[in-house]
Amino acid sequence: MIQIAVRSANSIQAYHLLERIEAAYQVVALHNGNYLSLRPPGLMQRFFYSALKQRQHFFGLSTHYSYDEAASLFHLPTADQKVIPNIAWGKRLLGEPPANLPIITTSTPNEVKKEINPFAQTIYKNQPVVYGLARPDRRRHMYVIGKTGTGKSTLLANMAINDMKNDEGMCVIDPHGDLIETLLDYIPSRRINDVIYFDPSDKDRTVKLNLFEGKNVAHRELIASGIVSVFKKLYGYSWGPRLEYILRNALLTLLKSPTAKLSDITLLLTDEKFRYKVIENLDDEILKSFWVNEFNAMQDRMRVEAIAPILNKVGQFVSSPIIRDVVNADKSSFSIEETMNNGKIILINLSQGRLGEDNATLLGAMLITKIQLSAMSRVSTAESDRRDFYLYVDEFQNFATDSFTKILSEARKYRLNLILANQYIAQIPEEVQKSIFGNCGTLVSFVMGADDAQHFAGEYHNRYTTDDLVSLGRYKIINKISIENAISDPFPAETLPLAKSSNGNRAKVIKVSRERYARSK
Template identity: 40%
Template structure:
């Protein structure tokens, strides 16, 4: 039997040996939890550096930016062309991300549902049935119209001439009926009450130069299917300190949704021919919608293998928390607060009380390892530092240049469709 590649993440303090997860067991997903500054980013960096060395394809969604920049420094020369670097703060060569780009008719309702889920999560404080109904019909209408973008929503709701031209081309009878028989009949005052909340939200996106540069482009310049099915390495730098938290969450959610859909399109590929794809998501609670439970439960058969990290359980709603704890194979626990430690207490024997989890030093962990399809008893360890064999700072500029050339568009030539 051929030995499987193993990604090592810690050294066992009990057995004085490296601890890792093989390819088959990574398909059951991995989950890391712990307070800020305890070593979660180093854990990710070490694992991704090994994935690079193995020739694996993966994505990293980084809401802070440092991890994305650090992994670029670990990209060996022979993998420079595999990297797709998305950095919305790069306003000189913005990459196109069109929510309303060309969609097959068979996928249209699924795409619409994903877009609505992203909006619902982003606007949870002001979301209501009326807003959802309006957006559902607006999104479905624009998905039928070539060259629509997120910014087209503004026109659809404010420009009657544009709206009429869209409605005339809509083939879905239910969607068309909404615009012709319901929306058009609202008195002007009521119309304002209905559309204002949406216009305020979309308007905020439109005035954010980072989002406008990307979501305003007609063509999505990144091929998510190619990344997942080829040898792609997708590095997403969402530094919320530069582009804003709302913008980071919207863009990150959109990218995660696209990776999910690309994975699901593998249904036509025999399972044993599907290439493993590893999706690393830091602060994953910011990028997950209500469909996340389905991703975690079904992703394994599509070879979409998740590596998730966040700080504390209170960041997750009850449904997501229960799904994560029930479905991940390998769990890595860094220092955490007493409330979380009490919840995880049931994972340990009496000799490891919750106080151990509260008092861990940086890089110290307790882990439950998935090995050969079975979860082992918890053990303690220290996370490994990244292997620096491929650490070549000189490659960072080359990677950025290649991604700009292949996927970006010069700002002075960018034609935003408004």
């Protein structure tokens, strides 16, 4: 028997208090076990209560509980009691971090801190520690997956902020704009002049980008393949071999001209005088033969049918004022190659809400291709002299063309280090999926869907079940990371919160960047 007594100003309020106590105990009641039932006090109960108030003893026994006795009245529910309703069951996922985990503490020297980018905390030897990725291991790339609102963007923001503070070169491509808006508030004052802020939706001034620009003749085929891959991704449902054949030859032809622009594709296909002028200066006999012996030899009706799909697709972009203002330039506003080699910061705001999804995809994929080509231009530079450059791509499925597999497989040797994030695997083409899991040394998973959980359970050697992976809390992760050129076993962690303090340089950063790199529309 447990005596429960309440004190109140009146009997009605006292009765309501007793009802609340009874209701609180109902959540742990079992239909076939213990439960609490309140009974009004009778004569015997009143006698005991009176003695209890006077701290009397009965039969030589104490009427008060000792600590041990009181503790026996209450215990936490165990796994055998999961039938009890209304209890929020939590669990701690097991997994020991590796012994050589790159840890950062308050006593870590600054020169060591600069070589590690911290992004999470975990329990290491029974102590909470902050850890991250060392510079050599970041060259093996990082892939982050998780549902929306789980903390992916916060993780990317923290790592990008660390890179900016450590004077690293980096580029962030954001199809939503929120990540870029956050980073603008964290630019260190000493790095304001290093920032190139690219916002195509700026109504007055914008950064110019010539997609055909390039010093290296050997890269022309890669530029053409990159542009073809973008259009194929956007219009795969209506893509065909003839369309690709004509578009590729048109691109390769224009790439021979030092002043060609994206809008020249439509001129080349429809304007006979312009086409004749371009062909006259061609030094590639195969391309010249295509235009003279194939394209010009077509009947007018067949030619119109052949080029109509290309005009529809390319024309959609060059007719858009936003895209036209960006890509219709004889020369780009800045050299990506110089930006990478000098450790600059490129922030690319491709907000789909302002640009449109297709426009954002086109620009993002083109920029990634140009970054890839700029990295490959380092082939003549000794590997030890190649400066690390970090490319962050949020929601990267928007830009995951077939050519992305080449970037993942070759970027490492050129010191182009990728940090990719998206929501679920099915968003990504199958070949790119294989390239991600074959080339990314660090995998980080937030809470995910059931289909992805099945895949990642295998990636994590079945140490975690699909139930574990679909029930992670916000900011909770399972990860396996690259450490000293080896992949660790998976272990649980929690990502770090975004720094509370920002330096408020946003307005100055945008102003300086617009003055240096943007041109009037």
